[in-house]
Amino acid sequence: MRSLVLVVAVLAACGASSAKPPVASTNAPAMHWGLVLHGGAGAIARDKLTPEREAAIRAALEQALRAGHDALAHGGSSLDAVTAAIVILEDSPYFNAGKGAVFTHDGVNELDAAIMNGKTRTAGAVAGVRTIKNPILLARAVMEKSRHVMLVGAGAEELAGIAGIEKVDPSYFRTEERWQELQNALKNDKFGTVGVVALDKSGGLAAGTSTGGLTNKRYGRVGDSPIIGAGTYADDHCAVSATGHGEFFIRYTVARDICARLEYAGRTLVQAADDVVMDELVHVGGEGGVIAMDQEGHVAMPFNTPGMYRGYIGDDGVPHVDIYR
Numbered sequence: 429m430r431s432l433v434l435v436v437a438v439l440a441a442c443g444a445s446s447a448k449p450p451v452a453s454t455n456a457p458a459m460h461w462g463l464v465l466h467g468g469a470g471a472i473a474r475d476k477l478t479p480e481r482e483a484a485i486r487a488a489l490e491q492a493l494r495a496g497h498d499a500l501a502h503g504g505s506s507l508d509a510v511t512a513a514i515v516i517l518e519d520s521p522y523f524n525a526g527k528g529a530v531f532t533h534d535g536v537n538e539l540d541a542a543i544m545n546g547k548t549r550t551a552g553a554v555a556g557v558r559t560i561k562n563p564i565l566l567a568r569a570v571m572e573k574s575r576h577v578m579l580v581g582a583g584a585e586e587l588a589g590i591a592g593i594e595k596v597d598p599s600y601f602r603t604e605e606r607w608q609e610l611q612n613a614l615k616n617d618k619f620g621t622v623g624v625v626a627l628d629k630s631g632g633l634a635a636g637t638s639t640g641g642l643t644n645k646r647y648g649r650v651g652d653s654p655i656i657g658a659g660t661y662a663d664d665h666c667a668v669s670a671t672g673h674g675e676f677f678i679r680y681t682v683a684r685d686i687c688a689r690l691e692y693a694g695r696t697l698v699q700a701a702d703d704v705v706m707d708e709l710v711h712v713g714g715e716g717g718v719i720a721m722d723q724e725g726h727v728a729m730p731f732n733t734p735g736m737y738r739g740y741i742g743d744d745g746v747p748h749v750d751i752y753r
Contacts, residue, residue: 456727459742461629463496463509464727465489467523468620469671469717472735472751485522486749489739492516493747496626501745506634506667507545507568509626514541514564514636517622521603523737524620526562529601529640537601539640540654541567542578546633546662553578553654557585559595564638566593567654578654601640621653623669625662625721633723635660635667635683642674652677657684665690665723666697671736672716676709686720697721701728 456464467489477485496513500506518526529537541563542553552571555578560566569591570579579587588595623637637660639653651674652659659670661683668683677683682704689700701720709716710732717731719738729738739749 456729456740456748457742458727459627459725459740459744461500461627462721462725462740462742463493463500463506463513463624463626464719464721464729464740465492465496465513465517465622465624465738466669466671466717466719466729467517467622467737469731469733469736470620470715471733472737474752477751481522482751485737485751488517488520488522489737489749490747492624493739493741493749496624497741497745497747500626500628500743504628505630506626506628506632507543509628510543510624510634510636511564511568513624513626514622514638515562517624518562518564518638521605523622524640525622525638526640527601528603530620530643532641533644533646537598537640538645538648539563539601539638540650541636541638542654542656542660543567543571543636544634544656544660544662544667545571546635546664546667549663551577551656551660553656553660554580554584555650555654556581556648557588558598559585560588561594561596561600564636566591567636567638569593577656580650621659621669621671623653623660623671623719625667625669625719627667627721627723627725631723633662633664633667633721635662635669637669637671651675652682657681659683661687663687663691666700666720668701668718668720670716670718671731672709672733673714676712676714677716680704680708680712680714682709682718686718690722697726698728698730701730705730706732 492513496509499508544551621639689695
């Protein structure tokens with residue numbers, strides 16, 4: 429309960445905090461503590477984003493970075509930072525998670541999320557929920573308030589009622605942009621995700637991911653985001669959140685594979701992430717990217733698509749955001 433109160437307080441304060449302007453960058457130096465985020469990877473082209481929309485997306489990424497940073501700066505855990513930042517992204521209509529979730533083939537929204545504590549390797553995940561405003565909060569409740577790791581559908585929503593997680597009418601998720609995407613989905617299925625990895629002042633790592641899944645998905649499809657080891661993973665060596673074509677990330681257990689390469693193969697974080705995203709996935713046609721941090725504060729953000737919404741912020745409090753290569 430103390431952690432949830434801290435997160436709420438941080439979210440309330442982040443909008444009023446004095447802040448330095450964001451800096452665009454594709455490289456991230458090692459940091460003592462901080463966080464990295466993504467808002468999805470895919471066919472993101474400069475000529476398809478109006479200046480106004482790009483500015484709004486960058487502002488949302490910056491706001492999420494500041495929320496996570498404020499949690500860490502006030503002594504919060506990496507879990508608090510991950511939660512605070514993802515809540516901001518879930519509340520934005522610009523990303524495929526929470527408010528901006530895409531539609532299934534049947535014209536409904538089914539949301540997935542996962543969170544993992546690297547120190548304890550405890551984790552929580554939910555899949556196929558339809559009325560949860562912030563699935564990342566429910567995933568954390570699964571981890572902290574149940575004996576289980578993953579809950580699905582009605583059972584997950586039942587826990588939400590017990591844990592006091594906010595529910596909304598399904599119409600909350602209906603945005604005109606996402607509805608039009610469904611109408612065009614037979615021609616061009618889309619994927620997207622939001623995710624955060626964080627390192628706190630005590631050296632604790634955490635990872636979290638939230639998504640609406642594939643546009644036009646059918647038959648209760650669940651992607652990699654809520655699957656521990658595929659789209660989300662953290663241990664005491666590294667933390668990873670993935671975005672992309674989930675079926676490939678599941679088959680190749682991408683998030684765990686990256687961390688395992690640090691532990692067993694002696695690869696650096698950047699080497700391990702590049703090995704998986706830029707080599708193995710490319711070889712089999714898997715599109716997407718990851719964000720990753722290790723316990724020494726090194727950062728990796730590889731992606732094999734035209735763009736990935738991404739950003740990071742360290743202990744200096746300066747947010748860095750970028751979209752394209």
